[in-house]
Amino acid sequence: MTALQRALPGGPSQIGAVRCSGFLDYRAGAGMRRVIGVALLAAASLLAQDEMVELGGWRAQEGDDARWAAPDFDDSGWNVAAPLSAGSGAFWTSGWAPVTWYRVTYRIPSEWRGISLALGIWKLDDAYEVFAGGVKIGEFGTLPPPGIQDNRAVTAFSFRRVAFRIPPEACRDGEVRIAVRRWRLPGANSWELYEVAPFPNQLPVIGLTGTVQREREIRVTRTYIRGLPGMLELLLTFACGGLCLAMRRRGEDTELLWAGLALLALGAQTALWLPMTLGDWPKTALLPLAWIFLTGTASSLFLGWFLAEMIPEWRRWIRWVSIPIALTASTAGISSPLIIGSRMGLLAVALVCAWEIWRCHRRGIAVVLAVAMKPWLQLFTGTSSGWNSLNYYSVGPFLISLRRTSDALIALAIATLLYARVRRERAQRQEVTRDLEAARRVQEALLGNAEAASSAFAVDAVYLPAREVGGDFYQTLPGEDGSLLVVVGDVAGKGLQAAMLVASVIGSLRNEFSRAPGEVLAHLNRSLLGQARGGFVTCCCARFDPDGTVTVANAGHLAPYAGGCEVEVEAGLPLGIAAGMEYAEVRLAMVEPFLLVSDGVVEAASETGELFGFERTRGISGKTAGEIAAAAQAWGQNDDITVVAVRRIG
Amino acid sequence: MSMVTPTKTKVETSGDLAVMRFEGDITSHSEEAVLGKYKELGAGTAKILLDFTKVPYLNSSGIALVIQLLMAASKIPQKVVCFGLSAHFVKVFTMLGLAKYTTLHPDEAAAKAAVQ
Numbered sequence: 001m002t003a004l005q006r007a008l009p010g011g012p013s014q015i016g017a018v019r020c021s022g023f024l025d026y027r028a029g030a031g032m033r034r035v036i037g038v039a040l041l042a043a044a045s046l047l048a049q050d051e052m053v054e055l056g057g058w059r060a061q062e063g064d065d066a067r068w069a070a071p072d073f074d075d076s077g078w079n080v081a082a083p084l085s086a087g088s089g090a091f092w093t094s095g096w097a098p099v100t101w102y103r104v105t106y107r108i109p110s111e112w113r114g115i116s117l118a119l120g121i122w123k124l125d126d127a128y129e130v131f132a133g134g135v136k137i138g139e140f141g142t143l144p145p146p147g148i149q150d151n152r153a154v155t156a157f158s159f160r161r162v163a164f165r166i167p168p169e170a171c172r173d174g175e176v177r178i179a180v181r182r183w184r185l186p187g188a189n190s191w192e193l194y195e196v197a198p199f200p201n202q203l204p205v206i207g208l209t210g211t212v213q214r215e216r217e218i219r220v221t222r223t224y225i226r227g228l229p230g231m232l233e234l235l236l237t238f239a240c241g242g243l244c245l246a247m248r249r250r251g252e253d254t255e256l257l258w259a260g261l262a263l264l265a266l267g268a269q270t271a272l273w274l275p276m277t278l279g280d281w282p283k284t285a286l287l288p289l290a291w292i293f294l295t296g297t298a299s300s301l302f303l304g305w306f307l308a309e310m311i312p313e314w315r316r317w318i319r320w321v322s323i324p325i326a327l328t329a330s331t332a333g334i335s336s337p338l339i340i341g342s343r344m345g346l347l348a349v350a351l352v353c354a355w356e357i358w359r360c361h362r363r364g365i366a367v368v369l370a371v372a373m374k375p376w377l378q379l380f381t382g383t384s385s386g387w388n389s390l391n392y393y394s395v396g397p398f399l400i401s402l403r404r405t406s407d408a409l410i411a412l413a414i415a416t417l418l419y420a421r422v423r424r425e426r427a428q429r430q431e432v433t434r435d436l437e438a439a440r441r442v443q444e445a446l447l448g449n450a451e452a453a454s455s456a457f458a459v460d461a462v463y464l465p466a467r468e469v470g471g472d473f474y475q476t477l478p479g480e481d482g483s484l485l486v487v488v489g490d491v492a493g494k495g496l497q498a499a500m501l502v503a504s505v506i507g508s509l510r511n512e513f514s515r516a517p518g519e520v521l522a523h524l525n526r527s528l529l530g531q532a533r534g535g536f537v538t539c540c541c542a543r544f545d546p547d548g549t550v551t552v553a554n555a556g557h558l559a560p561y562a563g564g565c566e567v568e569v570e571a572g573l574p575l576g577i578a579a580g581m582e583y584a585e586v587r588l589a590m591v592e593p594f595l596l597v598s599d600g601v602v603e604a605a606s607e608t609g610e611l612f613g614f615e616r617t618r619g620i621s622g623k624t625a626g627e628i629a630a631a632a633q634a635w636g637q638n639d640d641i642t643v644v645a646v647r648r649i650g
Numbered sequence: 651m652s653m654v655t656p657t658k659t660k661v662e663t664s665g666d667l668a669v670m671r672f673e674g675d676i677t678s679h680s681e682e683a684v685l686g687k688y689k690e691l692g693a694g695t696a697k698i699l700l701d702f703t704k705v706p707y708l709n710s711s712g713i714a715l716v717i718q719l720l721m722a723a724s725k726i727p728q729k730v731v732c733f734g735l736s737a738h739f740v741k742v743f744t745m746l747g748l749a750k751y752t753t754l755h756p757d758e759a760a761a762k763a764a765v766q
Contacts (some may be wrong), residue, residue, distance in 0.1 A: 016688070160722035471710075492710035493678060535714045556746040577717060599710060599742070609706055611738055639709065 011262035026516035048137035052207025052215060055119070055178070057104055064099040064181070066146040069131040071177040075103045098149060102180040106206055108171055109316040119165040119178060120205040122219055128182040132168030138162070143183040159233040161223075163216045165218035176206075198246035226399035230273065233401075233408035240415035247422045255309035256418055262302035263411045269295035270404055306414070326483060429441035436468035436496070443469050443499055446506050454478040456546050459486065461628040462646040464600070470640035471498025472598045475509050482546040486517060488644050489539035489557060489575075489594040504531060505539075517541035517553035521575065521583040525555065536574035540596055544646060552588045558599060563591035566614075593645045595621045597628070612636075657683035657705075666696040667765065669758075673704040676712030684715040688722065696728055701758065703734030715747065716753040722749040733761035 060077035067073060108117070114393055119137075121132065127141030140162055170176055205212060241263030248256035255587055272291050304322025308315045394398045459476050471491035478484050487509055491498040508527045514520050520541045540557035544550050552560060552567060556574030560567045570584040597617060604612040612635045620628050625643040632641050657680040660671040668691050676684065691698070700716070702708075708716070723730045734742060735753040740754050755761040 111698070120714075385672045490710060492714040535711065536717060554745070558745060571749075573744050573750075574717070577721065602738075603707075605707070611707075613738060615740060 013239060030284055038563050051211040053205040055104055055106060055206045056203055058102045059104070061101050062099070062227050063101070064146045065101075068101045068103070069134055069136070069181065071134045071172070073179075078103065079186055082320050089477055098183055099143075099146075100184070102182065102188075103178070105177045106177055107175045110174075112208065113171075113174065116167075116168075117171070117176070118209040118217055119164045120161070120197075121164070122161045122204065122216075124180070124182055124199060126184050128180055130164050131179040131181070132164075132166045132176055133172060134179075135167065135170055137166060137170065138164040143181070146181070161216050162220045162266050163209075163212045166206075166277075171348065180248050183567045184602075194226065197308055205578050213607055224266070225397050226394075229395075230270075231399055231400045233404045234267055234270050234274070236408045237263055237411040237645055239412035241267060244418055247419065252420070256422070258302045258306035258309060262306055262400065263414065265295045265299035265302060266407050266411065269299060272405055273404075280486075283547065297326045301411075313373075337389075341432040358425045362380075374484070375411055385531050402578070433468075433626050439499060440465070440468045443502065446503060447473060447475070454482055454484040454544075454546075456482050457484045457544050458647045458649050459484070460647070461627040462625040462630055462641070463645045464633060464637065464641040465494075466600070466637060466640050467495050469496060469499035469502075470642075472600065472640035472642040473502045473505055474596070474642055474644050475506060476644075477509065477512075479515055481515075483515060484646070485517070485520070485541065485542045486544065486596065486644060486646060487520070487539060487541045488598065489537055490556075490598045490600075490640070490642070490644060492535040492574075494546070495638065501528075501535075501537065504528070505537060515543055515583065517543055518583040518585045519573070521553050521555045524579060525575040525581050525583075526579070529579055531576060536576050538574045538599075540569075542594070542646075544590060544594070548590050548648070549587055550594060551584045551587045557582075557604060558597055561595040561597075561618060563593070564618065564622045565591075566618060567583060590648065592647050593622060594647075595628070596642075596644045596646075598640060598642040600637065600639035601628065601632040601643060604635040604641070606636045606639055651706075659683040659688055663692065663695065664693055667699070667762075668695045669699040669701055670723060671701040671704070674706075676705055676708040676715065678709070678711035678715075680715055684712075684719055685722075687741055688719050691744070695752045696730055699758065699761050699765065700730060700732045700741070700752075701734050703733060703738075703758075706736075708735070708742075710738060713742070717746070717748070717751075720748060723765070724751050729765055731755060731761045731764050733765040735756055736743075 015367070024479050057080075059080040061068065061075070070077070103581055119132070121130070121140075123127075124140070127139070127143040129139040129143065130137050140160070166176060205215060241260045244256045244260030244263060248260065253437075272288055273296075276288070301322055304326060305319055308318035308322065310319065345389060350501075375593050393402070407554065461474055461476075463470065463472065463474065464473070472489070473491070474486070474488045476484060476486050489505060491501045491505070505524065505528070507522070508524055512520055512523060514523065518541075521539055524537070524539060536556065538557035539555045540560060541551065541554075542550055542552045542560060550562075553568050553572070554569040555572045559569050567586075569586050572583040573581055575581075602612055602614055602617050612632050616635075617628075617632075620631055623631075625645045628645075629641050631641045632643075657672060657674040657676055660673070660702075662669045670684065670687060672680075674680075674681065674683075688698075700719075717762070720730055730752045731754075732752050733744070735754060749751055753764055755764055
């Protein structure tokens with residue numbers, strides 16, 4: 001049984017949710033089998049040109065009256081439905097009436113009489129009914145009865161090619177009178193011509209049923225082939241959007257987030273074309289309108305916010321301006337000063353942003369061109385029906401949409417720019433990380449001289465910087481007399497700047513000749529004046545002598561602990577603040593363990609903000625340096641931690 | 651510390667007395683809240699009260715800002731007293747040897763009495 005035989009005699013049928021009755025073999029065939037078959041059918045159709053003709057000479061009338069289907073109705077007063085432009089089969093009406101009737105009378109050639117005939121309608125939005133000889137022979141979608149305006153009752157917003165069988169009884173006196181009652185989404189004038197204008201031979205055809213059926217299959221397959229560039233452009237847009245999101249680090253790279261979302265929304269908007277062209281979706285007008293509005297608004301808004309991120313100094317106003325522009329620019333297809341104004345606004349913003357991006361990111365010239373091109377294309381290809389024809393061009397067997405191509409180019413340009421930028425920034429970050437790691441090793445080498453203790457004292461030191469490098473420091477400087485000078489300090493601040501000051505302090509300490517803690521601090525203070533740049537350095541210096549005494553001076557640092565008690569030392573101003581400072585010394589008997597810590601221990605803070613504090617520090621001051629540092633770190637490290645414990649040997 | 655709260659500063663003036671009420675952590679990001687607000691004080695300000703009642707935490711960079719304020723005030727000279735510091739930071743301020751530049755008081759009444 002052939003497809004044609006299966007379809008005959010053409011009773012009503014349901015395909016998906018779009019009701020199509022009276023047509024022939026509406027179902028899509030199996031992909032590859034269909035393509036091969038259509039190639040053969042195309043060859044056959046060349047041999048059958050005289051079995052099918054274009055059906056011209058239509059007359060059109062806006063309004064709705066059931067009597068207009070009657071074969072004897074006099075339509076001589078109706079307008080001639082002229083094609084919009086040469087080669088176009090689109091029927092031009094004002095675009096605002098929901099229902100339009102078309103009528104035509106076809107004189108059947110004598111050689112066709114008695115043979116099964118069919119009518120092929122290749123493109124007619126949105127839903128319609130077809131009458132032959134006053135009898136309804138089929139419909140595409142559903143529409144309300146004449147006289148009832150109920151837009152909710154209409155289904156069919158796709159662009160399927162349909163063939164309708166003409167029953168023999170509809171042909172009288174060697175002619176057939178055909179009437180088409182068409183409903184269209186009110187005001188959707190640009191939709192009417194969607195994908196129509198560049199197609200030649202879009203007029204309905206009439207001919208032998210088998211020939212019309214073959215022609216329909218050829219045209220359906222041709223639609224698939226023509227849509228290939230659009231498919232590739234769509235995939236490219238989605239891929240670029242996905243790439244932008246994949247490159248983004250969590251909580252950072254906001255421009256990648258907005259760019260990725262903009263491109264995905266752009267792709268989603270374009271993707272509506274797929275089911276409308278190749279399938280039965282959507283079933284109601286609300287869905288595509290809502291889809292276009294939401295995805296259009298989202299893409300314009302996110303594109304604007306992406307541009308805002310690229311131009312930080314204008315970020316705030318670009319973000320705000322993007323909102324009204326996005327809301328109005330997305331209502332494609334409705335001609336009004338508001339829409340044109342919003343698109344001109346979008347154009348102005350895009351041009352300004354393009355200039356700024358070019359100025360700041362010279363390599364982003366592709367983005368500049370793409371961004372500048374987008375609103376122009378939107379303006380001239382989507383504002384009215386007449387201009388919509390500028391959107392589509394046939395290149396060989398393919399259909400090129402300027403809008404889809406521009407979307408893909410924008411996606412490609414943005415993704416390329418951002419990819420290059422991300423790669424560059426990540427390389428720079430890696431370089432900085434390597435530099436910091438090198439700085440950390442240098443600092444470790446500078447600080448790690450705990451082994452250089454004297455033969456009389458053992459030093460147990462732990463240093464835990466909060467970042468790669470720290471602002472804490474300690475030094476142990478053994479003297480020829482068997483004494484040991486221990487210096488522990490803290491540069492206000494953290495990170496590289498503090499670490500650089502630490503290096504300076506250590507350099508000064510290593511060149512220090514005095515063994516008197518007060519003098520050491522005074523000398524350090526002098527060397528740091530002007531270097532601290534508004535900050536300061538706290539420092540505690542202790543000299544351990546072989547006779548069992550320890551001499552301490554303090555410049556704003558935490559007091560040391562001896563035998564679990566805090567040592568009372570006169571507080572002096574931190575280093576680097578005021579000139580001419582003198583630091584008092586206190587001499588006491590060495591009590592083990594003698595502990596010096598930085599504020600990273602006492603100011604370790606828990607999740608609730610509770611500080612580790614002086615009491616806890618004093619309580620564990622008898623433990624090893626490692627245990628004390630670990631306790632503070634576990635409490636919640638938020639600053640460099642330094643613990644130095646000194647014990648006598650023997 | 652899980653999260654640093656931004657610093658706000660409210661300045662109240664009465665005659666030659668100004669009270670700078672800090673709120674939030676004082677850190678390296680508090681320069682405008684500490685030094686910026688100090689610089690906005692009128693030339694006739696002779697006594698300054700620093701209110702730390704609503705300051706849960708000062709890190710070393712924040713303390714550096716307070717010290718810079720104290721240094722600047724000592725050059726004019728202006729008398730500066732602090733109140734409302736937690737016991738922890740009273741100890742920290744004491745260890746910093748700031749007695750020459752400021753005095754520490756438990757509350758506003760004691761601080762006001764100290765500058766009269």
